Amino acid sequence: GNSVTQMEGPVTLSEEAFLTINCTYTATGYPSLFWYVQYPGEGLQLLLKATKADDKGSNKGFEATYRKETTSFHLEKGSVQVSDSAVYFCALRRGGGADGLTFGKGTHLIIQP
């Protein structure tokens, strides 16, 4: 079946540090890949997505590239801010758009000033 594995947290960084949150997946076919973010006290929001191999999703300075050869979708940001503190979820959906999402366990990111 489908599964998503992401690095466990919490991850603690200083402001302006470089961020990488690893995400790998197992799926049949050609899934779409997503990063969702959950800020403290708020609902789940889509951060970025990629729907096919070699696509790069980007938003708010975050980027992730769909790597089919390594089945990965790592999240990166060059310079994090305190406001980036949140829980980040990697997720996939089987191709076709008719299925729900399979989520990783989430990574709690803490940015210190």
Add this chain to the structure above:
Amino acid sequence: SAVISQKPSRDICQRGTSLTIQCQVDSQVTMMFWYRQQPGQSLTLIATANQGSEATYESGFVIDKFPISRPNLTFSTLTVSNMSPEDSSIYLCSVHRVQETQYFGPGTRLLVL
């Protein structure tokens, strides 16, 4: 984007009782999804609800425990039946919109005593 509302936003219930959660979307959607987020855990898909047909349940979830209604294209309910403390979770509804984006409601925080 999609505007999704859920009622109630939170509730405290006694074991053995049932709670029905409502999800309202601001426009018509074909597919609605229900997820559970247990404390400190990731999101798990419970079922997919299509208008006019029986919901499709994921492994580990059954209709007797989580009956779902989908009377029209903007509304769905999820009932958590015969509750136990293990049912304490955040329950979220979600819809699939164009360009493969899935939007989430604010969630219903349930505590079972």
